[in-house]
Amino acid sequence: MAARWKLLILALYLSLVMVLSETECPKGYRMEDKCVDEDECDVEDEDDPDVIGPCGENALCHNTMGSFKCQCLDGYRGLGAETSPTCKDINECAEDRGICGLNAICFNTIPHYSCICDDGFISTTGVERFRHGDNVTCQDTDECQEEKVCGQNATCINTPGSYLCVCNAGFGLKSGKSNFSGNQEQYICMIDKTICGNGTCHHGANGHYCACHAGFTNYGNKGSRCTALNCDVFKDMSILEEKLNSSHNLMMQLTKSCLDLTESENPTEVDGEELLKRLLSLIDNLLSRGAFKDKRKVSTFLNMVENILGFIGPFIKPPGTTRSSTHTEVGLRVHKGADLPQGAVTLSSNHVRLDIQLETAAGEPSKYPGFTTVSLLSYANLEDSADGFFSGMKRQADESFKINSKVVTATVSNRNTSHLKEPVKLTFNHLKQSNESNHTCVFWDSSENGGSWSARGCSVVESSPNYTVCSCNHLSSFAVLMALYEIKDNNNNVVLKLITQAGLSLSLICLFLCILTFSLIRSIKSPRTTIHLHLCISLFFATVIFLAGFSRTENRVGCAVVAGLLHFFFLAAFCWMCLEGIQLFRMVVLVFNANFKILYMMAGGYGVPAVIVAISALTNPKGYGTETYCWLNLEFIWSFFAPACVIIIVNVFFFLITVWKLAQKFSSLNPDLDNLQKIKAFTITAVAQLCLLGTMWIFGCFQFEDTIISSYLFTIFGSFQGVMLFVMHCLFSKQVREEYGNILSRFCAPGKKSYSNFSYSHTSKAHASKSTQDTGESRI
CATH class of the missing domain: 2.10.25.10 (Laminin)
Structure with missing residues (x-):
């Protein structure tokens, strides 16, 4: 019984616990049939809108399941727990x-x-x-944009966050300060002899102004200093009028504008941009017509460009301009103001860069004209005209020079540039890469014998295969460029010189023997041996002249005569070779009575080269003789190579036809084998002769590249050509060898053979060769 009551009491207790557990929820939840999350952040009160939520001021409340979190507003930082922070303002500054x-x-x-x-x-x-x-x-903020912020007698200079007012030339502050800002102060005009330079200072309604004396100008800026302006530099340009008549019109306009500036109190305004455009057009026309080929014309041209750039500069609006044309690139920087400019300025083109200090470009402060100009003009092809004039360069016997950069003109407004306080730097890009440090910085000196490149006052700062940096302490000749000189290998020179002397000496002996052979031995005389004779005579005289005067460049006139004679005799040798080819052609095609008359041969052999040399000398007398050798100038060399190439092409044409005709005759049923064999032998000899002389001048063409192999081949073929002609035309000829044998036997063993026998033999051989002479040939 007691056990039953205990079980009953336990059941009632458990039921009570279950009832109590269903009526209470955890913290953060509330009962709504069941426990649900309570939103602690929802504290809005319609009766009191200023009620602060659980996070306090300056914070946002974020509800979570069973709780909440607080987050400080932007600009605040929280201290304490997440549910009760203290948010304080952040001082970002x-x-x-x-x-x-x-x-x-x-x-x-x-x-x-x-x-x-x-x-x-x-x-x-x-x-x-x-x-x-x-x-x-x-x-x-550029305060200087405001109108008259500094008044009419001062210049506004903007500074970061402020500005400065600097008195114009001739004015100053009563306080003695150099500048002011803000409050307008009174000015005083300090009239003295230095304000206007070569002019008189006057008061005017707008301040002081300068009335320039005759021959001086301030380029229309009445408040600026008066400077000299020589208008005569635009008058004497007659030497360029030979090249282009339009240069006269520009010179007339410049002279008129210049005189107007120096003679009129109210000169007309000059359009600098238009004058610069016309100058570049004139330069394009001059350079497009080819090289000047005269150092006096180069000097006149460069002086003209310098003077015009110096005249145009002050009329270009600051900060300057940049232009380019077919043959030029020009950059021009302009600074205007009462204060002397300071700092560096750089002008550049595709081929050169100029670095200069503005103080250097402006000149002495006491002579400052109120403006500073710097210009750099680069020419596209002037190096072709200015190359070869190196009389002003000091060089050794084995040195030669060649321009390896574009020619440029650099000018500044400072008129005294004969010795600059600080040198200018120019960086030139090379026209041709060179791994050797053999570059020299030079300028064009118009006073040096009519015009020449000179290294005086210029030095190399840095040199690489691609560029050279030059430093020059003057701009007196205005043009600064870089010249390349090459020093030959002395060992190679010695070897080539020995080969030349030995070969030419031996060739002279052989050519002399050939001349004696073809002129004295009657049995071998024929039109063909006549051609051989004059070919050897031409080469003999060419060799003698070459040995005697090729390197004698001291006398320019004598050197030109030597070059002209070499031109004539070498062309004569080619003409006689051409006659030989034509003679062979006539022999094969016409067979009999195909000989040239001697008068026609002389006209072709000596008359044609004489006409070519005469026309060349009249057309370009400066083309004969260079700074190094008495030969043709490089740009004039085609007056020799062009006729030589034509002759070689004509001979090759005739020789091909000759060989073709010979092949036809050998294939016929009844060929004249004896005559054909002789013509065949002569053809082979003539072709070998053409190959000998033609090959020599082919290697001569490669001399422009100055390679060792071509130098040796050209020297060997050129020096021993007389020896090779003697071997081909004399030693390879059976008839000539027989005659040599008869002559030697006559002098060496006179007792073994009587004179009558020798005469008989000689007569029989002459009779036997009559048929040969009819065809114009001798035996080989």
Whole structure:
């Protein structure tokens, strides 16, 4: 019984526990049929809207399951637990002093901050206040844009956040300060002899002005210093009028504008841009017509460009201009103002760069005209005209020079550039890469024997295969360029010289024997041996002249005569070879009575080269003789190579036809084998002769590249050509060898053979060769 009551009491207790557990929920939950999350952040009260939530001020409440979290607002930082923080304002200006960037001030606010530009600066978007992240910066306000901010007698100079007013020339401040800003101060005009230079200072309604004396100008800027302007430099340009008549029109316009500036109190305004455009057009026309080929014309041309650039510069609006044309590139920088300019300026083109200090370009402060100009003009092909004039260069016997950069003209407004306080630097790009450090910086000196390149006052700062940096302490001749000189290998020179002397000496002996053979031995005389004779005579005289005067360049006239004679005799040798080819052709085609008359042969062998040389000398007398050798100038060399190439082509044509005709005759049923064999032998000899002389001048063409192999081959073939002609035409000829044998036997063993026998033999041989002479040939 007692056990039953215990079980009953336990059941009632468990039922009571179950009832109690269903009526109570955990913290953060409330009972709604069941326990649901309670939103602690929902504290809105319609009767009291200022009720603060569980997170307090300056924080946001975020509900979570059974609880909540607090987050401080932007601009605040929380201290304490997540459910009960204390949010305090963050001072961004103190924690990040550069948060507003340059030229701005940071102001802390609650809850954020504001950035305000400093005085003299304005935001890029125009807003007064901004914050980091708004992509706003503070830029300088140019107060000088405001009209007359400094008054009419002072110049405004903008500075970061402010500005300065500097008195114009002839004015100063009563306080003695050099500049002012803000408050307008009174000015005093200091009239003395130095303000206007070569002019008189006067008061006017707008301040002081300078009345320039005759021959001086301030380029229309009445407040500027008067400087000299020589208008005569635009008058004497007759030497260029031979090249282009349009140069006269530009010179007349420049002379008129110049005289107007120096003689009139109110000169007309000069259009600098238009004059610069016309100058570049004139240069294009001059350079497009080919090289000047005269150093006096080069000097006149460069002086003209210098004077015109110096005249145009002051009429170009600051900061300057850059132009390019077919044959030129020009950069011109202009600075105007009462103060002497300072700092470096760089002008560049595709081929050269100029670095110069503005103080150097302006000149002495006491003579400062109120403006500074710097110009750099690069020519596309002037190096072709100016190459070869190196009389002003000091060189050794084995040195030669060649321009390896574009020619440029550099001018400044400073008229005294004979010795600059600080040198200018020019960086030239090479026309041809060179791994050797053998470059020289030079300028065009018009006073050196009519014009020449000179290295005086210039030095190499740095040199590489691609460029050279030059430093020059003057711009007196205005043109600064770089010249390349090459020093030959002495060992190769010695060997080539020995080969030349030995070969030419031996060739002279052999050519002399050939001349004696073809002129004295009657049994072998024929039109063909006549051609051989004059070929050897031409080469003999060419060799003698070459040995005697090829390197004698001391006398320019004598050197030109030597070059002309070499031109004539070498062309004569080619003409006689051409006659030989034509003679063979006539022999094969016409067979009999195909000989040239001696008068026609002389006209072709000596008359044609005489006409070519005469026309060449009249057309370009300066083409004969160079600085190094008495031969044709490089640009004139085709007056020799062109006729030589034509002759070689004509001979090859005739020889091909001759061989073809010979093949036809050998294939016929009844050929005249004896005559054909002789013609065949002569053809082979003539072809070998043509190959000998033609090959020599082919290697001579490669001499322009100055390679060792071509130098040796050209020297060997040229030096021993007389020896080879003697071997081909005399030693390979059976008839000539027999005659040599008879002559030797007559002198060496006179007792073994009587004179009558020798005469009989000689007569029989002459009779036997009659048929040969009819065809114009001798035996080989």
